[in-house]
Amino acid sequence: xxxxxxxxxxxxxxxxxxxxxxxxxxxxxxxxxxxxxxxxxxxxxxxxxxxxxxxxxxxxxxxxxxxxxxxxxxxxxxxxxxxxxxxxxxxxxxxxxxxxxxxxxxxxxxxxxxxxxxxxxxxxxxxxxxxxxxxxxxxxxxxxxxxxxxxxxxxxxxxxxxxxxxxxxxxxxxxxxxxxxxxxxxxxxxxxxxxxxxxxxxxxxxxxxxxxxxxxxxxxxxxxxxxxxxxxxxxxxxxxxxxxxxxxxxxxxxxxxxxxxxxxxxxxxxxxxxxxxxxxxxxxxxxxxxxxxxxxxxxxxxxxxxxxxxxxxxxxxxxxxxxxxxxxxxxxxxxxxxxxxxxxxxxxxxxxxxxxxxxxxxxxxxxxxxxxxxxxxxxxxxxxxxxxxxxxxxxx
Amino acid sequence: xxxxxxxxxxxxxxxxxxxxxxxxxxxxxxxxxxxxxxxxxxxxxxxxxxxxxxxxxxxxxxxxxxxxxxxxxxxxxxxxxxxxxxxxxxxxxxxxxxxxxxxxxxxxxxxxxxxxxxxxxxxxxxxxxxxxxxxxxxxxxxxxxxxxxxxxxxxxxxxxxxxxxxxxxxxxxxxxxxxxxxxxxxxxxxxxxxxxxxxxxxxxxxxxxxxxxxxxxxxxxxxxxxxxxxxxxxxxxxxxxxxxxxxxxxxxxxxxx
Numbered sequence: 111x112x113x114x115x116x117x118x119x120x121x122x123x124x125x126x127x128x129x130x131x132x133x134x135x136x137x138x139x140x141x142x143x144x145x146x147x148x149x150x151x152x153x154x155x156x157x158x159x160x161x162x163x164x165x166x167x168x169x170x171x172x173x174x175x176x177x178x179x180x181x182x183x184x185x186x187x188x189x190x191x192x193x194x195x196x197x198x199x200x201x202x203x204x205x206x207x208x209x210x211x212x213x214x215x216x217x218x219x220x221x222x223x224x225x226x227x228x229x230x231x232x233x234x235x236x237x238x239x240x241x242x243x244x245x246x247x248x249x250x251x252x253x254x255x256x257x258x259x260x261x262x263x264x265x266x267x268x269x270x271x272x273x274x275x276x277x278x279x280x281x282x283x284x285x286x287x288x289x290x291x292x293x294x295x296x297x298x299x300x301x302x303x304x305x306x307x308x309x310x311x312x313x314x315x316x317x318x319x320x321x322x323x324x325x326x327x328x329x330x331x332x333x334x335x336x337x338x339x340x341x342x343x344x345x346x347x348x349x350x351x352x353x354x355x356x357x358x359x360x361x362x363x364x365x366x367x368x369x370x371x372x373x374x375x376x377x378x379x380x381x382x383x384x385x386x387x388x389x390x391x392x393x394x395x396x397x398x399x400x401x402x403x404x405x406x407x408x409x410x411x412x413x414x415x416x417x418x419x420x421x422x423x424x425x426x427x428x429x430x431x432x433x434x435x436x437x438x439x440x441x442x443x444x445x446x447x448x449x450x451x452x453x454x455x456x457x458x459x460x461x462x463x464x465x466x467x468x469x470x471x472x473x474x475x476x477x478x479x480x481x482x483x484x485x486x487x488x489x490x491x492x493x494x495x496x497x498x499x500x501x502x503x504x505x506x
Numbered sequence: 507x508x509x510x511x512x513x514x515x516x517x518x519x520x521x522x523x524x525x526x527x528x529x530x531x532x533x534x535x536x537x538x539x540x541x542x543x544x545x546x547x548x549x550x551x552x553x554x555x556x557x558x559x560x561x562x563x564x565x566x567x568x569x570x571x572x573x574x575x576x577x578x579x580x581x582x583x584x585x586x587x588x589x590x591x592x593x594x595x596x597x598x599x600x601x602x603x604x605x606x607x608x609x610x611x612x613x614x615x616x617x618x619x620x621x622x623x624x625x626x627x628x629x630x631x632x633x634x635x636x637x638x639x640x641x642x643x644x645x646x647x648x649x650x651x652x653x654x655x656x657x658x659x660x661x662x663x664x665x666x667x668x669x670x671x672x673x674x675x676x677x678x679x680x681x682x683x684x685x686x687x688x689x690x691x692x693x694x695x696x697x698x699x700x701x702x703x704x705x706x707x708x709x710x711x712x713x714x715x716x717x718x719x720x721x722x723x724x725x726x727x728x729x730x731x732x733x734x735x736x737x738x739x740x741x742x743x744x745x746x747x748x749x750x751x752x753x754x755x756x757x758x759x760x761x762x763x
Contacts, residue, residue, distance in 0.1 A: 125603055127560045128665075129655040129679060271566050272557060284559045289680030291657070388603045388630070389557065401579050402608025403556040474713045 115303025121421035124304040125390045133291040138306040140211045157202045162192045162363030169327035182474035185482045189454045195487030196346040203314035205232035208295035215239040218297045221276035222412035223255025225299030230264035239266040245275040300343025301420035304391030310433035315349025336361040339484040340463040342414035344484045346486035365463040368436035377406035380419040381434035394424045410439040413460040441466040458487030486501045509596040509624045510671040513548035514706040519728030520758040523550040525568035527577025542595045544751045547756030554603035560629040562683025564733040583621045590622035598625040617648040625649035625671045656690040666699040672706040685712035693725040716760035723761030
């Protein structure tokens with residue numbers, strides 16, 4: 111689908127300060143060499159299987175299917191991976207790449223802490239130094255994850271610049287990398303940022319869709335009619351979609367966080383409300399004001415609380431190959447509770463956005479049709495926040 | 507052809523930066539005059555951005571103050587129009603690509619020309635991506651200022667070959683802000699440029715005191731100071747005239763011993 115290197119249609123590119131251009135080239139070359147190296151691929155596959163627990167299960171949600179009374183529903187259980195989300199797929203690849211490049215230190219941004227925890231985990235495993243940048247507001251909200259990262263040996267920096275959330279953590283990680291790249295790789299957490307990151311992260315995540323295809327062919331002898339995943343930057347969605355892009359009969363649906371509503375001031379629905387811009391190293395769609403100042407966005411889910419979207423998603427939206435729908439906090443919380451009660455699976459509140467849309471879509475489909483929902487992470491981290499949302503005052 | 511050339515005709519150029527609208531437009535407008543009167547040869551006006559990834563804490567805070575004060579790109583065009591009625595000092599906008607792109611590259615550069623801006627510096631628009639704006643810059647007679655960094659190495663030749671106005675030589679890794687020492691061999695960076703081009707080379711990032719201005723002036727055509735001035739403005743607010751005047755005078759002299 112790529113035309114020029116690092117471009118997805120008009121989106122993508124490398125909009126970073128000159129200081130960082132040579133290291134991006136270094137990463138690109140190292141990544142291309144690693145991809146062609148059977149030893150690298152073998153080591154990564156060994157880690158996926160022995161350490162992360164792949165392949166993740168494709169589970170037939172029988173009760174949910176019966177309850178919704180339409181399409182047959184399967185859940186791709188990324189929540190069962192080590193560290194509890196799809197983030198491990200990417201960090202094992204990137205930290206292995208860092209090691210191969212001779213780097214001794216990795217840095218990363220994190221919002222809720224899932225990517226930070228995954229990066230700290232991989233760094234501990236492979237013996238690299240690790241520093242995580244996290245918005246001050248997020249370190250307060252997710253104190254448990256901060257401690258978890260520290261337990262894994264990482265140093266966590268609370269970012270006090272800007273709005274003190276995920277986008278500011280990315281800013282700070284980029285600033286840090288511009289000051290120290292000789293021994294350091296920036297392990298970006300989503301299919302975003304300057305080239306080559308959107309491609310690297312997608313490649314390390316596309317195992318999700320590849321497994322879905324294989325597992326569903328084994329179970330049902332056919333491809334899904336729809337694949338549904340939540341989208342912040344969009345890594346689990348890109349990973350779920352990529353394998354099916356050429357199969358035009360498979361509907362690809364990304365669910366973005368509409369917060370209090372896509373037509374209210376408090377949301378993070380980039381496709382619904384964003385416009386073309388250049389930020390965090392890429393040309394894509396961003397929530398911004400008329401002068402190009404990046405908006406503060408909001409979602410109950412810290413993992414979807416990002417004012418932009420990966421460039422490949424922007425292209426899939428542009429070409430109409432994938433469809434993006436807004437899902438509100440209310441709908442996501444109801445889906446969080448619904449999946450917990452119906453299937454005994456507590457999904458991450460991010461993933462609950464995908465579950466919410468499936469609940470609307472399934473009844474409109476026929477019983478012989480199949481929906482696959484990617485459950486990108488587990489919801490243990492969200493239990494206290496959902497309780498508070500429901501008026502139960504518990505704290506971690 | 508552009509006023510920017512004039513900046514390099516009075517010894518080593520002293521280039522001063524301030525964030526537009528920090529703490530308010532009236533102060534910025536007055537300080538630009540103060541800087542000119544005290545020896546600045548070219549002034550960089552920062553258009554504040556919500557997420558300035560190449561800036562250290564001092565300029566980040568200035569951008570936040572300016573945006574909180576309501577400063578917009580249009581306000582700064584207005585300010586430049588007013589200044590141009592009475593000054594010919596070279597003026598350059600420094601901002602990130604999104605404020606330009608979002609405004610519309612063509613509309614932005616057309617307004618630059620009409621208002622009297624001479625060049626633009628866009629730190630997150632590296633050489634490889636600059637094609638999408640370079641022709642439009644030329645169409646409106648605006649110099650697109652290229653940057654080289656300590657990591658540029660073999661990229662220097664290509665970047666220098668297309669440089670216009672002046673070449674911004676980034677002295678250090680990392681972001682803007684005052685540094686005790688500049689450890690990069692900036693002289694050899696500039697030697698590499700000299701093999702390709704006679705473009706004036708000005709050094710920025712980290713220069714805050716007279717000694718550094720002297721050292722950097724000795725190996726280049728000019729020195730750029732941002733954070734040290736912005737820090738004075740942060741301390742003195744709307745009352746910064748005297749402090750900025752003294753500082754600019756001292757730095758211009760230091761760069762020209």
